[in-house]
Amino acid sequence: MPFASSMLRHLRRRRLLGAGTAGLIAALATAFGPPPAPAGDQLATEADALDVDAMRLSFDEDFSTLDVSAWGPGTRWIAHTPWSGDFGGARFANPGERSPFRIEDGTLRVEAKRDPEGDWQSGLLASVDPDGNGFSQQYGYFEMRAQLPEGPGVWPAFWLIGKDRSKATAEIDVIEFYGDKPDGYSSVVHVWHRDGRHYSRFHRNAVFVEASPGAFHTYGVKVDRNWIRFYFDREFIWKTETQPEHRQPLYILVNLALVDGPTRDATPDPSYMIVDHVRAYRLD
Template identity: 50%
Template structure:
């Protein structure tokens, strides 16, 4: 949802994804990482980040196309803000300054030249504890590396603090040109209110040539037929935004998104799906 005003336009389907034990008729497949090999590991023992990829840093602090969104400006990294790491945990901080302006942080794994990490197909996963409070808008998402004709986007998780008992997932193909028809769909996962802010959980998506599947705590929650536009490398982004379209006057100042890791995998040859 990085190219529209808000997530309200999504067509969403509700399920319960935490506390499913004993609920008949709900099947959840588990992803088995023994079938995969690791291709990208970020455990946040330290953080290699610059504003735009200076000195070929692993992460940049903006979207590569310089497209800020939401009601907090994504800030260039400086000592102690908006990123800190401690004991293998990345903390992204959103803070309202004395000037009344909110600032926060975003990480992307490629720079404006397309340099950095991206991968075609595979399983992308993060482990995070989300911030509580109205107005927070943390996300873990993927963007297709080639944006020359369209932008391919996969939102693994978008969380809106105004609704602490749910989060959304979705995908989009934003096509260029006047009158272009976009493709978008989404899914709403309902959980126990507050559990995503009280505990760490994993959020992932596996992209295969035929189908893409979303996971919460490595159990499937939704899938869709992979569109041809997704047959390209994608790169991960993680951020703490504010908004979108909902008031931020009650947003806790400061607010924190805690990220344990970001890992990416590819299926081993003998278990690869067609």
């Protein structure tokens, strides 16, 4: 029941669920059923081609420096999810003496390691603070260029969240990579309704058969009123219909998490995610 396990991790991550009890994964499988067939597995059309030159750069983080604080305000990034919903098997640490972030040769190194007390810590960046200050954008192309760590337990991600979470949380997981499944990564579109309903479209991108996750690649998504389109190295992969909840400003999150489970015991210590840039473009 891998889909139910993934649902459990997501519910914990959104702070919609606590630590869990016996049989919970089975209950989730019963409640949600099998994973939906990938929406948007349509053949690529001319409209799906990515033309970055026709867009306007609106957010450009090249990591020559890093402007981050624990919670803001006034910094480009904060080191936690704005709703205080940290997740996974590692604590997201604040910048400071034990900072998980380091700038090296114009790239950001995010480090997951055990701290002196023996607990795992790692890093997350979000582009808005708890009051909504910071970068967000309705529609456009969002991209990360990064090297991914391999090995059991590592769980790097690049994702977007809608600013208005009053009735539902709109989420786009551009990339979720599980280090013990190094042949590819997952892209998922979610709507988490406050009344418990959940919309999800999932696609497995088996791109690392010839390419390597440890090399630099770009992971992108283009959002407009009608479609959410996903790209690997700026080549179209798949698309799914834009939901009403995604027609709003979206902000950016980048993190190196650990899966909260037995694989964490075999996670390489330390593990690194290297990010070259994070960018956003306006469609106009």
